[in-house]
Amino acid sequence: MSDKRKSTRRRRGSEQPTLQQVADAAGVSAITVSRALNAPERVNAATRIKVLATVERLGYVPNLVAGSLASARSRFIAVIVPSLANAVFIEVIHGLQETFEREGYQILLGNTDYDIEREYQLIRTFLGWSCSALVTAGLRHSEACRSLLTHWDKPIMEVMELGDALDLNVGLDHHEAGRCMARHLLAQQYRSVVYVGACLDRDYRARMRFEGHREVLHAAGLEAPMIELDQLGSLDAGATGLERVLSRYPSADAIHFANDDLATGALLRAQRLGMTIPGDIAIAGFNGLPLGQHVTPRLTTIRSPRENMGRLAAEEVLKRLDAKRVTRRRHDVGFELLVGGST
Amino acid sequence: MSDKRKSTRRRRGSEQPTLQQVADAAGVSAITVSRALNAPERVNAATRIKVLATVERLGYVPNLVAGSLASARSRFIAVIVPSLANAVFIEVIHGLQETFEREGYQILLGNTDYDIEREYQLIRTFLGWSCSALVTAGLRHSEACRSLLTHWDKPIMEVMELGDALDLNVGLDHHEAGRCMARHLLAQQYRSVVYVGACLDRDYRARMRFEGHREVLHAAGLEAPMIELDQLGSLDAGATGLERVLSRYPSADAIHFANDDLATGALLRAQRLGMTIPGDIAIAGFNGLPLGQHVTPRLTTIRSPRENMGRLAAEEVLKRLDAKRVTRRRHDVGFELLVGGST
DNA sequence: TAAAACTATGTTAGCGCTAACATGGTAGCG
DNA sequence: CGCTACCATGTTAGCGCTAACATAGTTTTA
Incomplete structure (x- = not known):
């Protein structure tokens, strides 16, 4: 009754x-x-x-579900990264999270494990949640994903690399970073430099750096040998990389690693083998992680502004969500050569 | 028309x-x-x-929002961790993510920055999303949070530590881990052991390990001095910790660090200062991160099964969600003393 | 002082989907 | 053959909230 x-x-x-x-x-x-x-x-x-x-x-x-349905928008931001194992992405995520949470947005985190097909699946799912915006790492997507996104009318932010983006873009030029390090190595008089990367088909930004590196070496009339490991950035893989270089290129005088984890793994392994760095062999990395700055000698590397990249990306997305004018769609966050004692 | x-x-x-x-x-x-x-x-x-x-x-x-509203449940799992900076949580998250995503669940990640009040806020928000379950790090919650959760009828999983849980529990005994390392140090004949932690009021699991450590030293009739840093686990903080110990306890022969990041930071700093490990001073950590196993000498530490913990936690929650009987509510994942060359 | 503008609150109608019940058809069975 | 059982599909009524419009009272403006 x-x-x-x-x-x-x-x-x-x-x-x-x-x-x-x-x-x-x-x-x-x-x-x-x-x-x-x-x-x-x-x-x-x-x-x-x-x-x-x-x-x-x-x-x-x-009940936020009901609210989102009624208003046709949720305070979710979809964030898609290729890996959680890499500290770089963690820091970018941290920058994003801090900024977005302050404005009451919640991050929906997806991990593609460097699989472009998984990216598509994740994005599909996330769109189903009426996300307010999408932040994804990188500019390469599957065809299906691309067409899904071009029909989507919310802000899309592509981070990490710089180039021809779908919408907004915050990143750095990986070709140029590769060139920069190669030039440094040549300036230090190294003449037999091996590039060591891991899974370069998936971690294609590392391949872009290699291409920049190769360009500079070729321009100087030098070979640009490369070794590809089948295990993504880890200290272990770096140690393996060092050993491969020593056996396949015994005359190498420097190694340019695709990232700091690999480089530091190699440096620590070299020291365990009783080699001196850079006397016996020089080592360079990429990322500027704290780890590389705590070993002796300090690792020569390239620092990318990671948390900053996250923060800036979030701020640009927020601007767009507030319907503010977005002055620039593309932001180059740049990078910085850190010369340590390892080269 | x-x-x-x-x-x-x-x-x-x-x-x-x-x-x-x-x-x-x-x-x-x-x-x-x-x-x-x-x-x-x-x-x-x-x-x-x-x-x-x-x-x-x-x-x-x-439209998953509409589906969730109609069915009064979402395929979200709320996951709350105190920090993203610590590799330990990343690995737990990875284990959770892998297992949950395979079953079509999406993780909603929240980061409390070790703030118990923020945990409450996050949980409130997440409940608004009709999450299917909650996974949170630790057994300590605010009063408000506790009462909110006791009225909630979905699975709650508390990970990392072991004890009197609200519902499900997967973790390890931090007191016992602290005791274990202290016993090891005593067995190695160290007699002046300093414990170094960071923000122990927030990282209370590290304090639990200290308490176990202190218990063992006191039982052996020894003092158990402790130094507390004000910066959470990082290589930098570890280096600072070493310096504090050297100045305040010049006769110390061993340092028990709250985690591997601190311990490794100290080890690398000690080496840069020209000290020998463990000759001049012994160093021990906690976590068993790869990093500690790549330095020379290898770090003595305690390995916790991190990804496993995430996986097991996820499996137990899934069992509950499938309405299967849960045989045990509490799972001790244990730990393992890794004796390296640093002690 | 009447019209316009603004403030505070209410009414109505969905958002897009699924739970619960309903229906009609086909098979199984003694 | 009449019964139950089950299978495939449909109808109806919301889930809990907010957008859009409506209304009444108050202030401002010309």
Whole structure:
């Protein structure tokens, strides 16, 4: 009798108080409660206080799913990275998270494991969540993914690398970074330099750096041998890389590693083998992770502004979401050659 | 005329095809499309093929927000960790992600930065997303959080440490780990052992290890001095820790660090200062990160099964979600003393 | 002082999907 | 052959919230 339900059908009621119940208890309408919570300035101060007190009293937790459906947008930001094992992405994520959370957005994190097909699947799923924006690492996507995204009308931010982006872009020039390090090695008079990377078909940014590196060596009339490992950046892989170089290119005087994990693994292994760095062989990396700066000698590397990249990317996306004018679609965050004692 | 809308009001139509449109195009009802996608075995094979082809043709992407609202559950798992800077949590997350994604669940990641109040806020928000389960690091929560969770009827998994949990629990005994390392150090004849931790009020598991450590030293009639750094686990902080020990406890013969990052930072700094390990001073850590196993000498540490912990936690939660019987609510994943050359 | 503009709140109608129940057809069985 | 059982599909009614429009009261403006 007291139940206003017209039908006898029951749906699983979740026990949780609803907005309507809060409204009834506070003696206002549902929309007023909604406004008190989501747009406080549109509600009279006294009403607002009364409503918020009721919310508190009933322990009301807003159903964000319902809110998102009604408003056709969620405060989710889809973030897609190729790996969690690499500290670089963690730092970018950290920068993104900090900035987005401050504005009340929640990150939906996806990990592709460097698989472009998985990226597509993840993006499909994420679009189903009515995300407010998408941040993804890199400019390369599958055809299906590309066409899915071109029909999507929310901000898309591609980070890490610089180039012809779908929408917004914050990153750095990996070709140029490769060139930069190669030039440094040549300037230091190394003449037999081996590049060591891992899974370069998947970690194609490392391949871009290799291409820049090769360009400079060729221009100087030198060979540009390369060794590709089949295990992604890790200290272990770096140790393996060193050993491969020693056996295949015994006359090598320097190794340019695709990242700091590999380089540091090699450096530590070399020291364990009793070699001196850079006397017996010089070692260079990429990323500028703290690790490389704590070994002796310090690792020569290229520092990319990782947290900054995340922060900047988030800020640009937020600008767009606030419907502010976006002055530049592309931001080059640059990089910095850190010359340590290892070269 | 062709618009079936009864009112002239328009809502922001998202252009995206809806389930109903797919149904119309395929000549079936909406619920059949829903079933073809979510419970294929409940639809005749021929119908299913027809529907899925239509889905493909129209580029239909299911609106997961609407689905979650209607079914009062999302395929989200809330995961809350105290830090992303620590590799340990990354590995746990990786283990969780792998296992949950295979079953079609999406992780909602929250980072508390070791702030118990932020944990409460995050959990509140996540409950608003109708998550299927919650995985959180640690057993300590704010009062408000605790009462929120006891009224929640979905699986709750507390990881990392072992003890009196709200629901499910996968972890290890940090007191015992601290005792274990202290016993090892005593067995190696070190008699002046300093414990070095960082922010022990927030990283209270490190404090638990210290308490175990202190217990063993006191039982042996020894002092158990401790130094607390104000910067969470990093190589830099470890280097600082070493210097503090050298100046405040010049007679110390061993340092027990709260984690491998600190320990390795100290080891590398000691070497840069020309000290020998363990001759001048012994160093021990906790976690068993690869890093510590690549320095020379290898770091003595305690290995926790991190990815495993994530995987096991996810499996237990999945069991519960499948309404399978959960035989044990508490799982001790244990740990392993790794004796390197640093002690 | 009447019209315009603004403020505070309410009413109505969905957002796109799925749970629950309903229906009609086919098979299985004694 | 009449019964139950089951299979495939459909109908109906919401899930809990917010956009859009509506309304009444108050202030500003010409």
